[in-house]
Amino acid sequence: MEQNNKKTTSTHSIGIYLWIWGLLFVFSTFSYLVDWYNFQGLLRWSLIIFFMLIKAGLIMSIFMHLYWERWAIVNVLLWPMTAIMVFVAIMTAESKYTFFTRALFFVTGV
């Protein structure tokens, strides 16, 4: 039932997996340290996102082999994220609007 092309079987040296594994540890530690040193505001925000994206990228590209996949599947998997990004953008604006309306019209802390 499945395709059986032995030629396409790709194995990678064990080293690359161990490297990525180590990097994931390091970046997880970094993102933990963001909390440990209690960074706040924009710095915290950007550092968290930065480490998160790096880790996600490493897992997807190496562990999930996306780096070695053909563009057809990579594009198919990544483009739909645009819809999510639009959703995020809209909901950011929406929740800000909700917050301001509430702060303007409602008593807080009752």
Next chain:
Amino acid sequence: MDNEYNNNKIETKAADSSSGSYVPPADNIPASEIPEQELYHAKSFWTRWVFCQDAKVIGVQYALTATAVGLIGLVLSWGMRLQLGFPETFSFLGPATYYQSVTMHGMIMVVYLLTALFLGGFGNYLIPLMVGARDMVFPYLNMVSFWMFLVAVLVLISSFFVPGGPTGAGWTLYPPQAILPGTPGSEMGIVLMLVSLSLFVIGFTMGGLNYVITILQARTRGMTLMRMPLTIWGIFTATVLALLAFPALFVACIMMTLDNLLGTSFFMPEIFTMGEQLGTTGGSPILFQHLFWFFGHPEVYIVALPAFGIVSDLISVHARKNIFGYRMMVWAIVIIGALSFVVWAHHMYVSGMNPYFGFFFATTTLIIAVPTAIKVYNWVLTLWRGNIHLTIPMLFSLGFIVTFVNGGITGLFLGNVIIDIPLSDTYFVVAHFHMVMGIAPLMVIFGAIYHWFPLISGRHLNQTLGKIHFWISFIGAYAIYFPMHYLGFIGVPRRYYEMYDSPYMTTGVGLNQFITVAALIVGFTQILFLYNIIHSAFYGEKSEKNPWKANSLEWHTPEMPPAHGNFGKDLPVVYRWPYDFSVPGIDREYIPQHVAPSEVPTAKVEKT
């Protein structure tokens, strides 16, 4: 395509020589990239007809279940119409019953009938046949998908029998009212509805993965994406939309179930209802609406896109002409699908969301009108200079065009944010969406059933009954929904149990009675259709092979109806698109997809 890469492609693609003179191409086809699919052949009655792994049987199972539940939806609509046309005549219809009917009618028709019928029914039956595969890629998962759907339907039906009855929250299930005591069915009904929807999503995901992977990875040799029938394009895009849109519904269902059962405050702000504080804090009802419509708008196209695809094929076959602008049609389907994810909040113009969203969503919504209009133009341009057989599928296709154009242009009213303000939540909306995603897709479904019934059963449906069915359904449905727009202009809100004591609404009485009578007539005509199907399945006129002289692969199986595994010993090899009708330079009126260019050397076909 660049020639240097043609080592793996069929030679015909490279044969479009630049010199301009047509050179008959060689037919050599490289061997398959994918090994022969192993199939589980049924050994007993149970595995052959009940727990069957054959996509064709699963498709019929889906279709029958969806039709059965759709009939319930139809009967519910009669109750609503009786109340609206002749209020205070029928004592069994109280406001609670009325709202429960409205809700269940909407949900059944949109999700359990149309989605399941187009994707589960037509999708399962047609995809493997039309792309030249033996079966779906995961027959077992496909079977489980149907059984999940059946369980979802049973859970839904069971809500009619629980204390408090089914939910009456409207098909949009907006919280807070969906789970507060002021709404009928807020005890068990809403929970069962949410559970049923979640099960439907899970079951559909199993099926949907099958459809997508079968189309992407299991086509036969020569079947490039740009040679697939538009039916497949429609179903494919709709399935992709469903796989990406249903998650939002699933999440919304989970969160509302928790709000209901555990008393969380996802969608529940501070609420003072029926004289007491509810104790919830800080939630946002608008969040639910965003999630719901992030699912709900693509859902409209989940229903519409397969209809677009199927109707293109019906028109082309029965007008004996290639579909006009195939590439445009494909791109239009894909663009509509992609855009459908960024227009959802046009259902929420009056919901109290951030008012500046109106600009963005009105713009994106009206942009969708462009590819949609192109599709309409291409359908009528396909008729132009065709040779139109007014068969029943063709009649239904024509009916589709009229109802769809009508419903589509009223969509331009509602999509344009400022016009939506007076019209939203009135009968204008009801008329609009029934026209565009009720009647129009149903026209296609009927046409498709008349078209493919010979393939499924080996017999024709009765033509006379079919014509009666068409004319009553089409004219009747048009008579129901066209005048209904004007109720909306007066300002009659939807979901009103009765409304006649308003001074300026009394004018609508006669119109409402007319609509009710028309609706009952159209509804009862469907019994004629069911009789036709059941009777013809056993006693209908025997059909010869390929009765409509179509080109696509499903008509060219060794047996008709096709056996398990679809295509005999060898899978067909495809050399052309399915629209080579009336090709010049050759006597044959049509050239099926698997006819090699060497068999029709004089045909002046264009490259596909």
Next chain:
Amino acid sequence: MSELDISRLPKGGKGFAHDFAADQTTFKGVPWGKAMMWIFLLSDTFIFSCFLISLMTARSSTIAEWPYPSEVFGLTIFGVEVPLLLIAIMTFVLITSSGTMALAVKYGYERNRKMCAWLILATAIGGLTFVGMQAFEWSKLIFHDGIRPWSNPFGAAQFGSFFFMITGFHGTHVSIGVIFLFIFARKTFRGDFDTGRRGHFTSMKSDYKAIEILGLYWHFVDLVWVFIFAFFYLW
């Protein structure tokens, strides 16, 4: 049967155009099961995205105080307040199991049955540890800190709701993964993938490719945790 030699196909953007214009398979060299898992994960991504978007909406639209996760999830070890300690350990456990899974996939391709089986087992145990720690975390929050899905003593009620819902949904994914990992470990030890033994339900032949598919799922679970860690615990 002629082999499809993927290495000879064009790469990158040209490859994209080529693959979509080609017949038979659009994802060249991708088995059906793997393609299905990818598309399923895409759909699942949308589920988790919707959860996280809802979290964001609730959090930035509530006028009540949002609890500070760093303190809520802190542990006191030997009298020292360590923020987010348990979560950090859980993160490392999950990454470790992801690493072993990646190696298991590699050995599966090399048809190294023993190595592959042990690594799958290690992954399963890692996953089980994670679930166990999550159970501990839940019980601590419920019984010790008094956090309930509908309310909590620290602030906005949605904090608890989203915590239990999102980690619960992720935990369900992990648990399902653990079950499959154990089943696959047994199958690998038994040599199903070498003998092509037929599946109990689907009656289809077993193949080492299944391990890569399971691996994709497991890495996805890890991937989701990266986002939950960032958006729920660190934010």
Next chain:
Amino acid sequence: MFVAVIFFLIIIASVVFHIWSPWWWTPVASNWGNIDSTIELTFWITGSVFVAVCSFMSYCVWRYRYRPDRKAEYKPEDKKLEIRLTALTALGVIALLAPGLVVWNKYVTVPENALKIEVVAYQWGWNYRLPGDDGILGTTNISLINDENPYGLNPEDPNSKDDIIVMDADLHLELDQPVKVELRSYDVLHNFYVPQFRAKMDTLPGLVTFYWFTPIRTGDFEILCAEYCGTGHYAMRGKVLVDEKTDYTNWLAKQITHEKMLAQNKENKKLLTAEIKN
């Protein structure tokens, strides 16, 4: 022949129905007449598309009906025609959208001199609150609602003291005075809709929504709830009465402020408890 004629008749019938339909919108009673103009424009554009496309279809059905000796044309594509049609459609869409967005911009931009009033919706009825002399509505919270304070007004907020409480389904408005309605709900979604004003907006619990309009005609107008809100949805009616200035002032003078109402309610409660004690 027969089929084409019937399809054509249906199109004719639709147009005829539209022209002679007795069912049409009620005369506008607010400044939103330009919504009507936008709808009219849309009707002209889309209506002609409908007639054109469907007539063309009927014509094709008649002209190219099946004949055994006819062979259909073979023409997969006509790029030029398709591009032209696309451009034409895009033009039409812009013509629809642009004026719509202009009016929408007006709709969401509240004029400075608008009187802010609050509409409160509950299952199943309407109440109102006017800002009093200071022109400012006091802050609220649903969790403050109780027998004495039925609106959940903030007792600490000085702006709330002179707020005028209208616990009645009838709302009076002054002619030609722009009004910004701030919509609030105690329980579920509702929608404050007066067909003659054209405008509407949902009310949500946990949020305040708004829109504005200027009544331009005196008279009584019915308020309908246009968002499904439970079993009593259809019965959730109220009335807006647009008055001349003198009538409006007379009505306003009879209304009670929040401060007075609180005092009254307290007094009543005292009496009640005293009665119970006795």
